[in-house]
């Protein structure tokens with residue numbers, strides 16, 4: 462028996478296996494019901510009592526060695542599998558999706574950054590406003606059609622009803638009421654109009670309002686400020702033109718066109734063959750508006766302008782349907798990933 466134990470011990474030490482199946486076969490061969498180690502334990506019963514202690518110890522040592530060998534083989538085979546066949550280090554990595562800014566935010570941020578370079582600071586005002594700040598203080602006569610239920614979402618009725626602002630010009634009024642002069646601000650924000658949703662109109666959209674009030678501000682200053690903006694936004698070669706217009710809060714008023722950046726002024730279907738695209742309204746702040754907010758119109762003058770952010774973004778990226786901005790379709794939004 463002593464020789465059998467010695468012989469088996471040597472064979473166990475030399476055992477090798479290259480996969481899990483072979484290890485399992487070894488385990489059965491040694492420790493299974495009919496295994497060699499198990500068989501020696503059977504034989505142990507016939508050992509004379511005085512030898513039992515010695516052989517018992519040797520047999521237990523053999524069993525422990527067999528178990529340890531099986532574990533050792535399992536570990537080394539497991540390592541080979543994980544480092545060789547399962548991982549292909551030459552595979553391309555899995556790209557992970559990053560978010561991107563919404564085109565309206567990108568455009569609004571760009572407008573803000575252009576004007577902040579000229580010293581304009583950002584002022585925001587409430588979206589739920591009263592009639593005075595949206596219309597009254599801006600020289601809208603009481604019967605003006607813009608106050609009509611068809612355009613404005615009213616929250617309450619009465620003499621000075623609460624409503625959703627229809628333009629960011631209301632923030633001008635709040636600024637003139639509380640800021641020290643001179644004032645040089647831009648006011649980005651959401652506005653609301655009671656309109657049917659279509660490719661060209663939405664009931665919620667975004668505007669940026671600009672206001673500059675100081676002593677001796679002239680129409681020429683306004684023209685220069687807007688030209689600088691157009692060139693930063695649409696490219697160094699951009700030109701602007703002003704067409705006479707009317708707004709209750711400015712006198713004189715104008716509408717500003719920028720030369721079409723797609724056909725470079727030659728005429729295409731984006732500019733409808735004119736070579737020009739309308740980008741904003743502007744004008745010299747009406748003295749009535751200055752006085753309504755307590756500013757001396759004999760001492761101070763100023764200009765104001767207002768533009769639609771969706772419109773600027775549409776012109777910049779040739780977006781044809783305004784509804785795309787609100788549908789959150791990732792195929793549309795991901796086109797702006799590289800824009801900023």
Ligand code: DAH
Nearest residue numbers: 628630742743744765766767
């Ligand atoms: N508030 C006008 C609108 O909603 C835009 C506008 C035009 C703003 C002329 C101005 C301005 O400040 O001077 O259409």
